[in-house]
Each structure stands twice: as structure tokens, then as C-alpha cells.
Amino acid sequence: MDPVTIRIGLLLFPDVTQLDLTGPAEVFGRLPGAEVALLWKTLxxxxxxxxxxxxxxxxxxxxxxxxxxxxxxxxGQIALMEDEETLGFLRRVAPECRLVTSVCTGSLVLGAAGLLTGYRATSHWSSIDQLGLLGAQPVAERVVRDRNRITGAGVTSGIDFALAVVAELAGDEVAQTIQLQLEYDPEPPFRAGSPRSAPAALVAAARETMAPFLARRRAATERAAERLRTLA
Structure with missing residues (x-):
């Protein structure tokens, strides 16, 4: 018996963090019956x-x-939060989806489209607080599930996130098989992958380095939040 087709669409946009995209795409591409599309305005x-x-x-x-x-x-997520063509596309397809998901700051794009209002969600550690501006409840966990919304934290969590999605769609055994195929058995050389484990001085320096960019992101989030209020 042929497997049931599962249609998975990942948004591809300028200045995407490629591992946010390709990590989940690698996992999803190994799901039996999956059709994985990379979606954008043009080809x-x-x-x-x-x-x-x-x-x-x-x-x-x-x-x-x-x-x-x-x-x-x-x-590139900053520009997307004010891109009505992209936001409109997300609003169009989301209601018929079994799962509406994101990795890293993709959750802010979902929030800007009004798709996380009232949902628990996560994002990259540097910007997770901004979810609250968009009506979501920020949760500092690697993968967060709330009803049919599944969100992953920063960048590398996309693999954990995708395995959780596969388990939801096809069961734990299929997800474990894919994990084994990928030899996903991380042993990082340093305990510096999270503000909870990295040295405080390192975290402070990273925040200082990112401060100008994070200010731009927050300003875009605040504008998106204002647009959502006018639509409510």
C-alpha cells in the first residue's frame, strides 16, 4: 500500500538563515510519503x-x-513582517494546515500574520520576548507545542523541531529512524549554546554585538503589533 502523501511547505525568503530551512527540510525529506516544497514569490x-x-x-x-x-x-524576517504579500499568503494557507510551524524567528513572522495570537510559542533566545508584543505567550523551551502550532527555538533546534513534527505525523518510530539515519547524536564541544549554560560574560558580549540589529527587529515587531491592533 502506497504511503499517504503529506504536503509540507517551507517558506524560502531572502536573507533566511539556511540551517533554519535546510535542517527541517532534511528531516522532512526523509518522511515516507512527504512532498516538500520550498515556497517563494518567484522561482x-x-x-x-x-x-x-x-x-x-x-x-x-x-x-x-x-x-x-x-x-x-x-x-530577512524583519522585512517579511511588513511584506503583505507574504503575510497574506500565510493567512491564506494556514487555516487548512494540519500543523502551522516555525523555527527560530520565523515565529515572529507567524505572529505578524496574526497566527500565534493566544498560543504558546518559542523563538531564538535573543528575541523570544518579542513574541509577547504579537499576542503570543513566550516559552523558553527548545520545541513548544500548543494545539496545532509547533515552534522551534534558534537555528539548530530546527532538527529537534522537525523530528517532533515527524513524530506527530507518523509516530515515534519513524522519527527515531530518521534521527538514526542522520546520526543526530549531538555532543557539542562547549556548553555555550544557550544563555542558561554559556558564561555570563560571553552572553553579555553577544547581546552587545547584536544590540543594533535586535533594535531593528524590535522596531519591526512593534510596527507589526500595531497593525494587528488596527485589524482587530
């Missing part, structure tokens, strides 16, 4: 924030019903 190559050029496989206008919608994050 032209899209440059990630570190210069990798990635080809979309479907345009917004050609995208039909999805079982899973996933929005990754990255610096």
Missing part, C-alpha cells in the same frame, strides 16, 4: 544570510493545500 534563486543560493520549488500562487506550513527565521 528565482534566493540568497541566504550567509550567501548560499537556494532554488524555490513552488510559487505562492501555485501552492495548494498544505498539511504542514513551516516558516524559518533569519535576518
Amino acid at each position: 528565482d534563486p534566493v540568497a541566504s544570510d550567509r550567501g548560499m543560493r537556494i532554488l524555490p520549488t513552488a510559487r505562492f500562487e501555485d501552492c495548494g493545500r498544505l498539511d504542514v506550513l513551516c516558516v524559518p527565521g533569519g535576518p
